[in-house]
Every structure is written in structure tokens, then in C-alpha cells.
């Protein structure tokens with residue numbers, strides 16, 4: 001096994017645009033740029049995704065990969081949301 005240096009991240013996982021600013025998505029494990037982050041914060045499921053992530057952290061699960069990003073115009077299914085609400089007591 002050779003020790004390789006991680007490549008510097010210069011491309012947004014979501015929109016593939018070059019960027020020097022990154023944050024981790026609340027929906028999944030993507031590292032996203034400022035404009036994708038702004039877009040994500042306006043998503044109708046954003047607060048739900050955040051609540052789920054925080055609820056998992058609270059119970060000690062730091063590896064929860066997120067609820068999944070349904071896309072800018074997509075929505076998480078009600079069934080899926082309901083199951084998480086019951087599981088986590090949201």
C-alpha cells in the first residue's frame with residue numbers, strides 16, 4: 001500500500017463546477033459548493049434532512065450517510081420520512 005496524498009478538492013460533487021469553498025451536504029456525503037449549499041437550504045426537505053442527521057448524531061451514529069438528496073425539484077417520499085420519524089422519534 002503506497003501512501004497517496006489526497007487530491008485537492010476543486011470540483012463540487014453536485015454540480016461539477018470548480019470551486020474553492022466546500023461544505024458537506026445535509027442530505028448525503030457530497031461536498032458541495034456555495035451555490036449548491038444555498039440551493040439545498042431552500043429545499044423543502046432541508047430541515048427534515050437536518051433533523052434526521054442531528055437525531056442520529058444524538059444517538060451516537062456519526063456515520064449516517066444522510067437521507068439522500070432527492071434533487072432540486074424532487075422530494076423525499078412520505079413513507080420514507082414517516083419511517084424515520086418513527087424510528088428517531090422526531
Ligand SMILES: [Zn+2]
Nearest residue numbers: 012015033036
Ligand atoms: Zn455545486
